[in-house]
Amino acid sequence: MLKSVLLFITFFFLLWLSPKYLTTKAEGELSAQQDEKSGTISIIREDTKETILVQNAGENFRPYIHPIAAPDGKGVLTEFSPEHHKHQTGLYWGLTSVNGRNYFQNPGNNHWKRVAARIIEKSGSTVKWQTVYDLLDDKGASVMTETQNWSMQHEGGRFVLSLEWKGEAKTDVTVGKYPYGGLFLRMPWKEGMDAEVINA
Template identity: 35%
Template sequence: MSEGVRLESHAHRVEVFASHATEPLLVHNAPVSGRPFLHPIQAPGGIGSVTEDAPSHHPWQHGLYIGLNDVNGVGFWSESLSPDTAHLDGSFASRVTASATASPDAVSWIVTTDYLDPQGEQMMHDAQNWSLTLTDSVLELRLRWTLTADRDLVFGQYDYGGLFLRMPYRSDVGGTAIDSEGSHGPASRARWVAVRMPLPESGQTGAVAMFDHPENFEHPVPWRIDNQLGISPSPCIAGSWALARGESRTFDYGILVGGSDLTDEMIDARWGDYAKEQRA
């Protein structure tokens, strides 16, 4: 059963609400001089947020976001917060460029980002086309991410990079991550990865599953799973790749957000449905 959702959009912020709620289910931040990121993303049922912003162990990580490494030697990951690589880091400019309500059950919006080299010159830009539905106590997100080169680019082989999720991991309570092939990673190729952990607000289990679409580059993609259960479908793990000036590459991802009742069997069934969706 679908639940109604509504969207409030501004130049640098999108908020999505359940129909009659006053607190948002999700906030997409698009800072004028920063990387866009989704935080908080609330698990259905009011058990807490499944994202964390700027944890002490990785202060440059912000909920659900896109980060890249070694693009012509420039980093778009650690936001100049790591002293050893700050001089190699680029910067961002982001904004909300479109929002629409497709139906009472779904909302969609687009955030775009310019990626600038350390001298402030544009290297590439992207469009993140998001949609959200709330169905059967599961929040379901879709992302179509299109990256376009403004100069010839080489994306170097790296241990992580791409869409990344930072959940509120606490070492004293832990959590689990498992992929569609039964592996706990890291760097295993898989169709999906699911992460579960107790959420600080309630102690109840929050679950997030991320899908890699069959038409994506390097599918089934290698996944990064870090020591705090941050996850990322990372084609750069498999090797370097390139875009010529003016060329684009599109990636499609699905994300499910739920609680302890979001089982691996449910996730696998929903991935099967997702895999049948054709790229437009």
């Protein structure tokens, strides 16, 4: 029986920093702002007042991060629900088979229920926030409670986004084998784009 799963994932991103970012006193300082009405937590650069990313934490929808903007302001690294893959929502965690139920391809549809979304550390060189969700069975009962602890920090000219994921089983749980699932990043793509991705 699955009682607890702990995973540390670090997602590094930085295209480049222009000189204007390097000359301000607040370089590297971040702040987190929560909007409970819209169910979002925004991470903002204090030197430019630009939003770097938005954590979406709707009441009955899988938590996801979109958009993630490049730190230089020249582009967005995520895509939300493209026509050819409607279930893919930026950066998210979704298991494909938990007791036979697919949480990866069902971001809503009575599969998810928010328990909490909160800011842990509001400002500084590091900000932290948390989402807690119940994964529901077909009768609406909780199968598992997942906790996502996120942090973003400025470190040596880079911004580092980290995730600690924890799943607490509420009943006997079987996670089925599947070719994909877990942490997933939907990036913008169009046929004919000349691009490559390198990961660790």
